[in-house]
Amino acid sequence: MTEILKIDGLSFKYPDSPRKAVSDFDLEIPEGEIVALAGPSGCGKSTLLRTVNGLIPHMYSGDYSGDVLVAGTSVKGSSMRDLAQNVGFLFQNPENQIFMFSVERDVAFGLENLGVPRAEMRKRVDEAIDLLGISSLAQRAPHELSDGQKQRVALAGVLAMRPRLVILDEPMSLLDPKTASELVELVEKLRKELGTTFVVVEHRLDLLVKHADRLVVMSSGRKVIEGSPREVLFGDEAESYGVSVPAVTKVQRMLADDGAVPRDRLMSPPELATAVRGALR
Amino acid sequence: MMWISGGFVFRRGTSAYHKLDPRVKLLISLLMFVATLLVKAVYEMAVVIAFMVAVAAVATVLKRVLRTMAFTALFSAFIFGVNMLATRNLFSSTLYATRFVAIVVSTSLFFITTSPDELEQVMKTFRFPRDIVFAFVTAVRFIPVMMLDTIQIMDAQKSRGLELEKGNILRRVRNMIPILIPLVVNSVVRSGELAEAMESRAYGAVPRPTSLVAYRAGGRDVAVAAAAVLVFALTAYSFYYILPLHLP
Ligand SMILES: Nc1ncnc2c1ncn2[C@@H]1O[C@H](COP(=O)(O)OP(=O)(O)OP(=O)(O)O)[C@@H](O)[C@H]1O
Ligand SMILES: [Mg+2]
Numbered sequence: 007m008t009e010i011l012k013i014d015g016l017s018f019k020y021p022d023s024p025r026k027a028v029s030d031f032d033l034e035i036p037e038g039e040i041v042a043l044a045g046p047s048g049c050g051k052s053t054l055l056r057t058v059n060g061l062i063p064h065m066y067s068g069d070y071s072g073d074v075l076v077a078g079t080s081v082k083g084s085s086m087r088d089l090a091q092n093v094g095f096l097f098q099n100p101e102n103q104i105f106m107f108s109v110e111r112d113v114a115f116g117l118e119n120l121g122v123p124r125a126e127m128r129k130r131v132d133e134a135i136d137l138l139g140i141s142s143l144a145q146r147a148p149h150e151l152s153d154g155q156k157q158r159v160a161l162a163g164v165l166a167m168r169p170r171l172v173i174l175d176e177p178m179s180l181l182d183p184k185t186a187s188e189l190v191e192l193v194e195k196l197r198k199e200l201g202t203t204f205v206v207v208e209h210r211l212d213l214l215v216k217h218a219d220r221l222v223v224m225s226s227g228r229k230v231i232e233g234s235p236r237e238v239l240f241g242d243e244a245e246s247y248g249v250s251v252p253a254v255t256k257v258q259r260m261l262a263d264d265g266a267v268p269r270d271r272l273m274s275p276p277e278l279a280t281a282v283r284g285a286l287r
Numbered sequence: 288m289m290w291i292s293g294g295f296v297f298r299r300g301t302s303a304y305h306k307l308d309p310r311v312k313l314l315i316s317l318l319m320f321v322a323t324l325l326v327k328a329v330y331e332m333a334v335v336i337a338f339m340v341a342v343a344a345v346a347t348v349l350k351r352v353l354r355t356m357a358f359t360a361l362f363s364a365f366i367f368g369v370n371m372l373a374t375r376n377l378f379s380s381t382l383y384a385t386r387f388v389a390i391v392v393s394t395s396l397f398f399i400t401t402s403p404d405e406l407e408q409v410m411k412t413f414r415f416p417r418d419i420v421f422a423f424v425t426a427v428r429f430i431p432v433m434m435l436d437t438i439q440i441m442d443a444q445k446s447r448g449l450e451l452e453k454g455n456i457l458r459r460v461r462n463m464i465p466i467l468i469p470l471v472v473n474s475v476v477r478s479g480e481l482a483e484a485m486e487s488r489a490y491g492a493v494p495r496p497t498s499l500v501a502y503r504a505g506g507r508d509v510a511v512a513a514a515a516v517l518v519f520a521l522t523a524y525s526f527y528y529i530l531p532l533h534l535p
Binding site (some may be wrong): 117 | 288402403407421425431435481483484485486488499500501
């Protein structure tokens, strides 16, 4: 399989900071995966993401070494223009990434900037709006939207550019549990239908582990654990790095230690309940 | 503050006037504006203001416009007073005072019926640089956000015991500082995040960005524009040549 993202010995230090925000980082992600990135606040997650879409080093100066390759091309050597077409970035605060006065215009923003002809643009905007189920909001102004709706609008704007790799920086922090799980299902749907690769920074792993292929844990700028969600969450280390292991997984782990339930896969609460009922009989 | 938002902030409307091409709305407002500068008699000003009221009625914003008129009348009263003291001429003082109201109303009519998207379109028509147009669009886009920020900060500071409405002027101005500082910090953080998001969506990638919506002036827009110019010309002509009534 081809790697859509390859990070190779990457280190970065902000100019006015005493230590490296990202340090000796390696990561390879095959196209079509959903990758969850977790780690304590300030460990360098957002910094790492910035190096993937080129904000670092193109917008931020600092000490940069190592390399990041997106679809085989070095980020350092690419222009923001080319990167913007390959890598979509959903920032933590949707408010500050909606620019235009109507939803529809905002979804078109990236395409307008790229000079996409109007007919093609119309098609892609409508597609993205449909995909996110926000057709009824198309003419609304940003201040007439809820946080969850803003999140969707911002994501539609990112997807309209048809990136192969989409980065989501704590996309659920402003969402209620229902909207958050809808977002996760949407990510899974896009991966299935379009083959898009996702890197998601998230603390609420309970929702994400169901679909994530890989879980990467960071601490003080370094990659400390990498593996399938099952490997990482059943391991002993994750919690020591402040990863919040979902409660259902903790229970499964305890029961599995007694041999009451299997440990070959992560169970959802209903699955675990069924397994426990079976064992009780 | 409130009268500015009432008099100048766009609210969505469905009238035929709202649907006009924004450039035609601009033309109408400009003609009315010029008319207020040309008139030399109070009765002529009355005619011009009657036109404005008629336009406001067609645009279904009569209530807002009348309220704006009432507010500006307070300022005009001041203008009237100063003029009276200086010139002791009732007619010219009235003219100056009403001219102020009329200028505000003609401008307000344009802004309250023209959406920010349409304003952007007008700026593009006049070939404003892309950066300036975009700065304007985002500024307008963030007005409601900043207003909400301000209210939240005020509430937060009040709940910590800040008393905004107490004391003399100096004290009140000092009281604004705990509100201004978080507001400025917020805006700085916001503009940093906006810049990152703009870059991530290819802002400035090509010199001539395209646009999702095409505004094209239709036959009706052209007809309305022509009618507006005609009415303006006829009115001006009659004021100067047919009916120089030599009324005050
Ligand atoms: N623009 C900047 N200039 C200087 N230092 C920065 C900048 N942004 C982040 N840092 C520092 O780099 C380190 C990593 O920050 P980063 O924002 O990448 O962490 P994070 O893992 O995303 O944290 P959080 O979970 O709180 O979002 C922190 O020590 C932070 O103070
Ligand atoms: Mg972060």
